[in-house]
Amino acid sequence: MPVHEPIHQSIVIGAGRAGLSASRHLTRRGIEHPVLDANDAPGGARQHRWDSLGMDDVHGVADLPDATAPTRSQARANEVVPTYFADYERRFDLPVVRPVTVDRVTSEGDLLVVHAGDHTAHPHADQRHRHWTQPFVPHYPGTETFAGEQLHTADYPGPAHFVGKRVLVVGGGASAVQFLGELAPVTDTIWVTRREPVWRTDDFHPDAGLEAVTPVADRVRRGLPPASVVSVTGLMLRPQEREAERLGAYRRRPMFAAIEPDGVRWADGTFEPVDVILWATGFRPAVGHLAPLHLRSPEGGIQLEVGGSVQNAVTAVLERRVQLVGYGPSASTIGANRAGRAAAIAVQRQLSAQDDGMSA
Numbered sequence: 474m475p476v477h478e479p480i481h482q483s484i485v486i487g488a489g490r491a492g493l494s495a496s497r498h499l500t501r502r503g504i505e506h507p508v509l510d511a512n513d514a515p516g517g518a519r520q521h522r523w524d525s526l527g528m529d530d531v532h533g534v535a536d537l538p539d540a541t542a543p544t545r546s547q548a549r550a551n552e553v554v555p556t557y558f559a560d561y562e563r564r565f566d567l568p569v570v571r572p573v574t575v576d577r578v579t580s581e582g583d584l585l586v587v588h589a590g591d592h593t594a595h596p597h598a599d600q601r602h603r604h605w606t607q608p609f610v611p612h613y614p615g616t617e618t619f620a621g622e623q624l625h626t627a628d629y630p631g632p633a634h635f636v637g638k639r640v641l642v643v644g645g646g647a648s649a650v651q652f653l654g655e656l657a658p659v660t661d662t663i664w665v666t667r668r669e670p671v672w673r674t675d676d677f678h679p680d681a682g683l684e685a686v687t688p689v690a691d692r693v694r695r696g697l698p699p700a701s702v703v704s705v706t707g708l709m710l711r712p713q714e715r716e717a718e719r720l721g722a723y724r725r726r727p728m729f730a731a732i733e734p735d736g737v738r739w740a741d742g743t744f745e746p747v748d749v750i751l752w753a754t755g756f757r758p759a760v761g762h763l764a765p766l767h768l769r770s771p772e773g774g775i776q777l778e779v780g781g782s783v784q785n786a787v788t789a790v791l792e793r794r795v796q797l798v799g800y801g802p803s804a805s806t807i808g809a810n811r812a813g814r815a816a817a818i819a820v821q822r823q824l825s826a827q828d829d830g831m832s833a
Contacts, residue, residue, distance in 0.1 A: 477826060481506055483820045484587050486762075488569050490519025490537065491799035494813025496567045497538045502821050509589055510571040515562055516555025523629040525655060526550045535810055537561050544576040567615075578795075579765045583827075585794055607757045622749045628758075635660050635749060641737060644753030645670050647653075647708065650723070652753055654714035657722035663745060665726045673709045692802035693777040693786060696770025713820075758800055766792050777801060785815035794823055 483499055485492045488510035496508050514520065528545050536542045540561050543553050562569050573588045608625040614621075622638075624630070627650045632655040640656055642649050645666035680750050692698070710718055717723065729737035729745075746782040760768075760775065768775045768791050775797065776790040789795040796816035 480584070482824060483508065486575050486587070487517070488512070488515065488562070488567075488571065489519075489799070490535075490558075490810065491813055492517075492538055493561055493567065494810045495796075496569075497565055497818050498566070498814045498817035499820065500565065502817055504817065504820060504824065506568065507577055508567060508569040509573040509587070510569055511574045513572050514555065515559035515569070516551070519554035519558075520551055521627070522551045523631055524549055524551065525631045526651070528553050536612070537634050538810065538813070540564065550558060565705060576761045577762045577765050579793070586764075586794075607759050607761075608752075609754050609757050610752045611754060613729070613732050616733075619732050619735050619750065620734040621747065623752065623755070624749065625752045629751070632659050634655055638648035639663070639746065640749045640751055641665065641745070641747040642751045642753055644755070645708075646726075646753060646755060648755075649753035650708055650710070650714065653722040653749060654711075654717045657717035657720045662717075662722050663726065663747065664724070665728050667728050670708055670723075670725055693774060693779065696772045696774050696776035696790075698772070698774040734792075734832045759795075760800075763795070766795065768792055768795065775800065783810060787812050788819050793819075797819065 482504050483506040485496050485499070485506055485508040488496075488508050492508055496506065499506050511624070526549070527782045528543065528548050528550050537557075540557075543557050544819065560681050561567070573589045575587055577588045579586045579588065608627045610623075610625055626644075629652065635656055641663045641755060642652050642656070643665050645668060649664065649666070653662055653664055660827070710723070727739070730740040731738050733744070736744055737750075738744045763775075763784040768789050770776045770791075777786045777797065777800070778788045778790055778793075785799060787796045787798055798812045798816050798817050
């Protein structure tokens with residue numbers, strides 16, 4: 474079948490931190506590529522964060538390659554980070570095309586074919602990036618009967634919305650801690666998690682970061698769904714959350730058994746009335762467009778090659794032309810930057826191997 478669309482050496486999907494890092498490293502190596510971004514404007518996922526999330530609240534904004542990241546401040550993260558990303562795109566003339574939504578990726582002979590919106594692109598070596606756009610909300614008996622509000626982190630409207638309402642915060646990650654820090658001083662809150670929270674009291678130094686991502690890397694090496702990096706780093710309270718701590722907001726309760734129209738009930742029969750359930754339960758990797766490639770292992774995850782630094786684990790075992798940056802052990806600000814370089818090197822190797830094969 475003849476190919477009528479342009480054939481690219483590589484394609485980057487997503488212009489968040491991982492995509493911009495990979496694009497910069499690809500450019501350095503002279504590898505031609507477009508960056509397909511589904512958003513209307515620069516900023517990746519950070520542009521969609523809630524307005525009350527300040528630069529003092531985000532858990533680090535690491536430098537992009539060759540560009541110093543903005544410092545901590547009271548300014549809104551959903552304004553500062555998109556500005557930083559936009560300046561980065563302009564400064565290095567990155568080939569970002571937006572808005573382009575990738576529907577699926579297929580393998581056709583020697584090419585991976587990216588079906589995006591109303592056009593199709595054909596990369597020799599497809600540079601894959603996931604972005605966390607799929608909110609995860611677990612299902613409990615009676616969920617559909619709840620008469621109050623149910624919101625996810627992706628829909629968080631800020632603390633003023635919850636004044637006078639009894640709020641149940643569900644989740645054991647950093648977002649839940651931040652929400653309780655904002656909400657407990659202005660309204661009544663309850664916190665529930667599946668597991669007992671693990672609190673950190675020491676500084677998060679580089680060695681601790683490596684220790685944290687190592688078990689995540691082991692999961693993707695075995696083809697298991699990746700655990701959140703945050704889930705193994707532990708939680709810390711910052712000065713802005715001390716008032717919520719004083720009010721008892723971080724006295725966690727185990728998960729309830731069922732949801733009823735006006736509250737939740739535990740297995741022992743205990744009932745708590747609530748007006749709002751705020752699901753701080755994270756996101757799933759947005760990799761549905763990769764389904765035609767059948768990359769998932771029987772264990773439910775995408776198996777990656779792990780060798781050397783665990784944060785350089787980006788290459789899919791079942792399709793080595795696919796690099797997942799920001800998936801598994803590289804799902805952190807620093808990790809995504811390092812993985813962007815690793816992915817660019819992997820693409821370069823794929824192209825070199827292909828050239829060698831053609832000249833043999």
